Amino acid sequence: MDALIIVFASGLISLFAAFSKKPILVLSSALGGLLLGIVSIIYQITGGQSFVKLGYDGLEFTQASLYYSLTILVFAFLLIGIGYSRFKESTEHIGEYIGLLLFSATGAVIMTAFTDMFMFFLGLEILSIPIYVMAGSNKHNALSNEASLKYFLMGSFATGVLLFGVAWIYGATGSFKVSEIAQAIFQMNIDNTMLFIGILFILAAFLFKVGAAPFHFWSPDVYDGAPHVVTGFMASVVKIAAFSAFLKLFHEAFAMAHDFWVPALSGLMILTLFVGNLSAIRQTKLKRLLAYSSITHVGYTLLVLISGSMTSVFDMWFYMTGYGFSVIALIAIGISVNDEEDKIEALKGLGKRNPLLAIAGVIAVLSLAGIPLTAGFFGKYLVLADAWKEHSTLVIIALVNSAISIYYYLKVFGAIVSKSETEQAPIKLSLLTTLIIVITIIGMIGLPFIIPFL
Amino acid sequence: MLLATLFESGISIKHYMLLATVLFAIGVFGVLYRKNAIILLMCIELMLNAVNLLLVAFSTYFGKADGQLFVFFIMVVAAAEATVGLSILVLLYRNARTTDIRLFNKLKN
């Protein structure tokens, strides 16, 4: 709860700091606030008490939600840091940009800790609305505007569908609280059609929000059109928050209706994997490739929801954290290379232009592909190993897909390690960007090694 | 309290469930059918209202107020969404002189 307040407050401070016309002030207040938030979460994880006591039981920071929040704040920190070079170019709006991203992070933190539908729904909206705006923050770019409109229409449609589902759940169980819903489902006759309608609508909205097939069609366009940082934010922070929230809904509230939604989700997972992978093969633009690869990763993550083992909260956290670091590294590279058309080909000769970026890029791609010793591999392993006992067919399908995906990851990999035909100027990185890239590298390599200490 | 006995008369909760579902379906239909972004936004508002109606009906039926409170929050969100949505539309209109979503397909290629 401390972190929530700190992050929101630092968002407000950033908004007002912008009046001073000193971008560095805005940045330092935002990053300072996030750091403070991270510190307070770590303090709580290690056994400290929250300073703010809640009288309301709709928000509860368990150990799991603290971990998810930690990741969210770290990612917000990295992304704002990377995006600074871009934000700086329009000093007029820098306060709004950074403020909105912080508000969005606030929503994401709420999404990790809710225990009733009120906070869930509000968190979801606080998470989404700033991102609708940020997707269009490149105001004079028609593509960015278009991305914003598409994301907004899809997002608010999904919100409508979600609420319809929530209303049915309320009708079936008479409660908005996760624990009471679970209790009611446990006691009721298993063939309750109202409940099923509710779950179905919530499931559909969930698939919309995370961009799983067949509701994925908006995501490549939006990822493509939005500014780099916002794409990174959508792929990392938004996804983690959405997955943590829906994991809670499906594993706690609807756990007893397991037999109903697992088959549906299994089919959709297979579809998502194949759609994401087969479309990714043809892509030539970095952000579009990232979009399709993120669809594929959503597919793997759905497996966590399906398998529903004891450790799924941890598996999901680990997977999404590892994935987020790789995405942020690639986004940082995209911003630094600064290619007009965002072509994958533009990554050629990166090793000459800036070895650090090339190393980060190589590790990020390997991690996305799930090659060992990266966080991506261990994440994939955890997910697949937990699903093996009950759903070995799905695991094999997931593995087949990860074999397909190697093809397009290898393309990016090849681009990064090969020499460019034309001489290109070396890329100079600011101290902040260098620091952030080093952090992502540590995250991608080091994440598996901290597990024993958790 | 003339109307408090609604659910003890011939009208059951199911009637309201039906009404809300029909309204929701009309909203969904509108989102799929119309091409003008403003009207799409209105159809989404219609969907939200169908949800509100359903929640209020359940709330009255259960005799619990939390359903109606949820409706307030939905209204809050609807207002926020409308604001943001309309400003996105204004922005788009300024750049493209139209709000027809069929013309926004530059990203597809």
Place this chain on the structure above:
Amino acid sequence: MGHLLFILPICFALIVLFVPKNAVRIVGLLGGLTTLVITVGLICTYNSANGMHYFVKQDWIKGFGMTMHFGYDAISLLLLLLTAGLIPLILLSNYKNELASNRLFTSMVFFMQLGLTGVFVSLDGLWFYIFWEITLIPIYLIAYWFGAPERKAALLKFFIYTFVGSIAMLAAIIGLKSMAPSFAYMDLVNVALTDKTVAFWLMAGFFLAFAVKIPIFPFHTWQPDTYAKAPMAGTMLLSAIMLKMALYGIIRWLLPLFPEALETATYCIIVLAVIGVVYGAVIAIKQNDMKRLFAYASLSHVGLIAAGLFTATVDAISAGVLQMINHGLVALGLFLAVDVIERRLHTRSLSDLGGIAKQAPKFAFWFAALAFASVSVPFTSGFIGEFLLLKGIYNYDWIIGAVAGTTLILGAVYTFRAYQLSMYGPVNTAEFADLHWSEFVVFFIIMVIIVVLGVYPAAIIDFVKPSVTNLLELSSISTSLAK
């Protein structure tokens, strides 16, 4: 001391990146030799009576059953020795090349060594898989950066083939783990596979990964292209050491883990392997490109080793280990010979070559010696190895043994054809400088070892026999568990 096997390659891989360009060669050689010394030290202190020697044995991630179990027995030690010995030889054989002074290349070779070492000492399923995969990256990069101009398609094929294989293995490891408390080698061996279909599919997962890498007959199509397009050092790494990973995998993992499932599949596998033996030899006879020729020759030789290993007898497996070492040395030498020709004449197609023996007698001598070693004449290490392997296969099924035996004749045909076409006949090439001292040293060392082992093969066979016996006992334990 075992830790140094990991620490040294990492250190040298990083150090090499930062030393001045003209020191890269020396530092590279130094690094290779240091690891070699460590390995020899391990062998000297090894006591076969103790069986498996763990140098790291602790839990890593308890909840997920991941352990840190690293250790070695005689089989691992010999392969470690092979790796540690061949890496300096590969670096030395490129000494005259610009490649050797390339920081990235040398660094990648050390990363490669790290991965290979890891494969040979991992006694935990997941770590085995991890190191198995890791080796892919440096070899891919070496071939990608320094390979022939039109390498990309071949490399893609190579990567996808091997990746699909290893994914299958990952599935099998996960599947096996779901029945065991942890990934530790002994835990996996002790799994009682009562369900025959499950056992079969798990075995198939492992087998696919190994079969692609060895490669066994229908899975070999990546191999000639990749060998031809990779730089010579890459080809050496691939054929001399990397495919030994798969053979080692068969000995260490496939045989003890799935004896039951193998009983039904062994016949098919041996037949496939022997088809590969004959097929590789026949195709090799027709090749014009020397590198492709030796690629197919390698396919043929390795097929024989694989067939022998699957007979699962102490003699055949011990001979297989001997033959693995022999093949590593011979392949390195032959590819170096091709490289010597290619560096000087910029061609390796047999139709353009001829008469080199007159211009470079020293080279002709060493190449001839290698050719004899390759066809396993007596007093070379190949002789006793191939003989024991063939004997093992013959005992298993005399028809297959007889077919596999043709490799001796066919091998002689393609090797001497290549030798004759390039070395004798009219001189139709420009000047041909004789061996550089570094090349000479490499040939010399290889031949000395080959002859020593040819005269005294018992050095290897007696060394590994206790370990092999242990391994086969494990295999019978898990058979009885399954029953």
Place this chain on the structure above:
Amino acid sequence: MSLDLVFYLLGGLTIGTALMVVLSSHPMRSVLYLVLTFFLISANYVLMNAQFVAIVNIIVYAGAIMVLFLFVLMLLNLDKENGPKGPIVMTISAVVAAGSLLTVVVAALRDAVIAQPVLPANAANAGLVENLGQLLFTKYVLPFEVSSVLFIAAMVGAVLLAKRDKQIID
């Protein structure tokens, strides 16, 4: 039963106006029909004894949000636009999609079993201002406060997007 009649009348009218929102070719008419729909929905709320929600619905939706819509319509001069002329396939698929949604839900509802309400003593007062206010400012005060974050985000966002930048004016 007069109540039945009132319900059917209101329900029929609501559906009718909602349909007109979607179908009328003139955006301005759509807005006005939507306002009418909101009024009718509010009447339904009154019927269900949720007076406060009914009032708020009129003030917020019909009063504020729809005025905003009208305002934007007039601002952008969009009231001339004709109705949708999309390909017939799209229309049919829209009908099929919405129709199947309706059919599935309605079919499922036919044999829905609704939890029997446990009506507390003051159930009839649930929808009154006093009761709602009590809940909102005691039990649900945190969501109430958190919604301010939502509003500030929406405000900042709207300003960011709709504000004309200096470069354009130049």
